[in-house]
Amino acid sequence: MIRSVLLASGLAVALCIGGLVATPKASADEPIVIGQALDFSNWMLTYDGQPQRGMEIAVEDVNAGDLIAAEELGLTEVNEAKGVLGGRKLELIKCDTKADREQGAKCGAEMVQGGAKFAAFSCDYDMGGPAALQYAAAGIVGVSVCGSDPKIGVQGIGPTIFTMSTAANAQGYVLAEWAYKQKGWRNAYSLLDNSIEYDKSLCIGFDERWEEMAGAKLLGKDVFKQDDPSISAQITAYKAISPEPDVMMICSYIPGGASALRQIRAAGIETPVLTSESFAGQFWFDSVPGLANYYHGTHGNVFSPENFTADEKEFLDKYQAKYGEMPPSSHVYLGYSMVQAYVKALQQAGTDEPMEIVKAMETFNDVALLIGPTTWTADTHIQNRRPWTFFEAQGDGKLSFIEKFRAEKAWDIGQLKAWD
């Protein structure tokens, strides 16, 4: 009994000692610290992992004076000085959120305490939110590596919070416009996995834009859940739809999305399927053997070497040299671009004071980062019209580049103004 109490107190004391860490103080000669409160080990790794690696490479590049597209971004002096603001090095500090909210908040606080004035947080709004709130409370710049919920940012968490990604509703817009204009489809059907907010916003955006366009009809929609072992009931319902839709928009993510697609194709439904970034590349293609009539829109191209731009090629060579493989998804560009954006903002502001960085970032207007033209304004800290890269799979087990496509109509983030 007493032993138990002693054990408990002993652990508590160990806890106290374990927690005593020195706090580094920043000065002009010391490195500029960039925080990473990301999932390094749990299921969010699928989304956080690649941007995390992109950031690593970017930081190495800055410190080695080898930043991609330095000239276009007006950052040649960074490369010459092998560092930012006249030679200060960048340094990454990391914390594993383990896809856990409390741990996420703790990681956020840890980044602040570690001296970061610019820090990344998880893709998802609900997973990344706790860390972002810590950043916002401390007044440092927080950027989501790939969060697509428009409530991230000024409208939601706070004035210093940004995301690298495109709003999910805007992704729905660009997918709808592409399907309508480039493929000439008119009858659509949307299948929503309602387990996360991203997918809901995506399908809302798609449905909304689709029904606006002349002659386009939404013949039906249905829902399923990420962890449903079978979607046979939905398939049976789909088969009853007449005429057969031209395109099936699936708003889901891997693994549930791959499972749904396998069942759909196995049911003999060969309707063209359209998906967005959350289907995260082609690593899951074994799930749907001989996948054809599959169209996928995402941030950029890591799949079709013959279509790489010079910048992409330069980056992917570095990636391969460092990690010995090709990145599984274009999310990796988001991480690199985040550091590019920070460096540009630092140079522009001439200081690492967070509010100055925010002001600099809010002047970005189609700045050509690796991920593509990036725009932030005082009330929009998310992309709503960045070009989207389209691929198809036609039974050959890989994604082939089709084109980059930019939506005509930007999704209006003004709907969220009420959050202020």
Place this chain on the structure above:
Amino acid sequence: MTFFFQIVIDAVSLGSLYALTALGIGLLFGILRLINFAHGNFITIGAYALIVPSTAVVATPFIGAWAWFLMIPAIIAIVIVVALGTERIAFRPLRGANMSSLLIASFAVSYVLDHVIILIFTGRPKAVNVGAELARHISFLDLRVPAIQLVTIAAAIILLGGLALFLKRTSYGIQMRAAAEDFDTARLLGVRANTVIALAFAISGLLAAVVSLIFITQTGILSFRMSLNLVIVAFISTVIGGIGSLVGAAAGGFLVGVASVVLQTVLPDDYKLTRDAFVFGFVVLVLIFRPDGLIVTRAVRERV
């Protein structure tokens, strides 16, 4: 009419999958009062055994590449070994502990196995294509039915029938039934606890392996969280069916599966999202009005 039969088959096959899972959980729950959340890990491990252990993003098939007559016994054997291993290492030392200790132990086992999977394979989902021919639809009359649904139904019938015969006809089966109804009395009557319990774990491993193969044929994708939902549903089914009653467990699983499909079909769009709330609401009602489940055994009656 075709539509109707299609729905019936959808419902029966999902019901069969749940029934097989519920049976695996119900068996141990009946005998040991163990809510074995690690049952989900048995299913997950069976699926992961199909691919080469590696942290690479794209999975390489391992056992999944073998011919089916080698693959199926191999997966079954692996899962049975895992099930027996957890029994020997984790649950046997806890024999006689109360229900909450057992529950927490099974949670701990499940937690450890989850993270072993993460450590070996990472938390990223992995694709594997097994039984693609079965996933395809076959036609008869006007119906187009995925072969896997028929396989699921057939597997459920064969395994339930086989288990029923085993329990009725063999001496181990009779001992196991006695243990499920009243473990203490059964022990007094000379039932060998270790053997019967190990056997029960082996059977639950067998059932998990079959569910694993069906599941993966259906979905083609692996993730360490893949069977949590399945296990929750199966566990609830066990209770609806009647604690300690194996027929009840299977029937409960079947009922929940059918109810899910029917609700998914008949509910208006706005309410489809809350489908599960209806299912769970139904569960609460059953528990209130028939607290011992639909099939009552002696196991739940309190003796004065």
Place this chain on the structure above:
Amino acid sequence: MSEAAQTAVKDDTERLETNAVSVHFEGLAALEDLSLSLGKNEVFGLIGPNGSGKTTFVNVVTGFQKPTRGTVLLGGLDVTGWSAHRIGRRGLARTFQAVRLFRELTVIENLEIAAVGMGLGRRQAEKRAFEILAWMAFAHKAYDQADTLPYGEERRVGIGRALATAPRFVLLDEPAAGLTDAECDELMQLISRIPKDFGCGVLLIEHNMRVIMGVCQRIHVIESGKTITEGTPDEIQSNPEVIRAYLGTKSEKRRA
């Protein structure tokens, strides 16, 4: 003399009665037309061979079993079919064959619970519990955990627990089972003091003939769920039917 005992109302008119109680299980009669009645100033014995229906009778009287026919009256009030806890609150306390102490609680808590169950607050309950413990010379073990007690003491606590409810009647279900002779003597001593000190009638169900004969004023004998006879210890001991049905065949039970 304890306060509880002093304030107990010695109202002889209150009785515990059963009228033609019958219990049938799937057509088989476990009890058939059993009627008996006891007052608050006596120790009343109920005996019968194994399987004669004693346990069923106990369950009926205490509300754990509904009779198929017949009524149970407690102080004139019909309590037939009441739930166990209501009957308990009405003034019928009991012990159990299996003792059934609250094992992880202390002795004093076991007694307090009984008092609390009657609606007393914690402090009053504690006071009463100590009075009972004092009465049965057991206060020194008040803070022992119940599952650490030897068997004989467990039974004693069981009786104390029943008395802590300030009952009108107490039903003792085989309190002497498994006790040594010395412990039996102490037990008889204790039981015989209950009616006088607490104004509480005792219904004693027991196998041990020495205990039954030693403390009961009247004894009711049943066999196969039916009454054989009722009378004083002397009458019972000389009744040939009883000797045939019970004493004769179960003489080995007399451990005296």
Place this chain on the structure above:
Amino acid sequence: MGSVGPLEKQLRRYWPLLSLAAILFVIVLVVDATGDVLLQRTVADGLIKLIIVVGIYVFMGNSGVLSFGSIVYMMVGAYAAAWMTLLPNLKKFTLPGLPDFLINTQLDPLPALILAGLVAAVVALVVALAIMRTNPIAISIATFAVLAGGYTVYNNWERVTLGTSSIIGLPMYVNMWICFYWALIVMGIAFFYQISRFGLALRASREDPVAAQAFGINIYVQRVIAFTLSGFIVGIAGVLHGHFLGILTVAAFWVPLTFITLAMLVVGGQNSLAGAVVGVVVITAATEVFRQLEKGAEIGSLVLQFPLGIQEIILGVIMLLIMMFRPAGIMGGREIPWPFGRPKPPRAAVTESVEAVEAAKPRAGD
């Protein structure tokens, strides 16, 4: 023997509570003195878990009925507090499904917290009235079914909970000390309940339901009381959780949190308040130590570092080992004992006891 003063008697009576409070106070004080913000967050988070666990304990520990679904009351409390504390303007646009009176009011943290706890208590009461009549196993499963049902409803009730999205804009006033005060209050509630006649009656039903009924205890009523109280406490934990993180997501209130909190209770020992507290302290401390080790810790010249992801495996194994070697939990169902000897019965009772023995002697030969 020596006389037992009234002060000592009171101290002894409240010792199980006082000793636990003292342990926590020391931990909080030391952590506060380090000035380490991260450590303070860890402790605050641990204290919120402690409130949850104590809440679960109030029902589960005293009744012996496994409660699987307590986290749903945490969710109810958390959202209720959010509805009461968010800016009216924000609510009008984001949570239009709320009734007008809720949209238009904005309460201070403290009244909101208490009201939200009461809302959770009322929900728990309604559930308890429905399910507590059945047998213990059915009750456990029913509590879980209620959790699953509530989770689904909140996950889809867009206009009131924002569904799968997260509510933000909650005032973030919660810090370690506030968590500590509430932990004390909640432990006090749990302790006074436990020594009250209601707690005693429920514990009796845990030990032996049949005997408890025979002694006038209405198990149904006692379970309902405890479950309601438990809902209140867990609801408060929900409020603190929301205002600590500043963000609310339905997905947070699901199986993982259910399991970790149950594990803390059972590992500590579900039958005593000390078990609940010790379980939380031990698991929180162990998790934190492993987390530090995962980052790499220098011990002398030795650098210890766990591979990523192994801390969970070790934690799971430790939990299993505790279950094996102390199936009743670390505390084994006991409270922290008074360090200065066993309690003594009132002298009067002992004296009388002796007299009774004396009085009995001559009659023993009858």
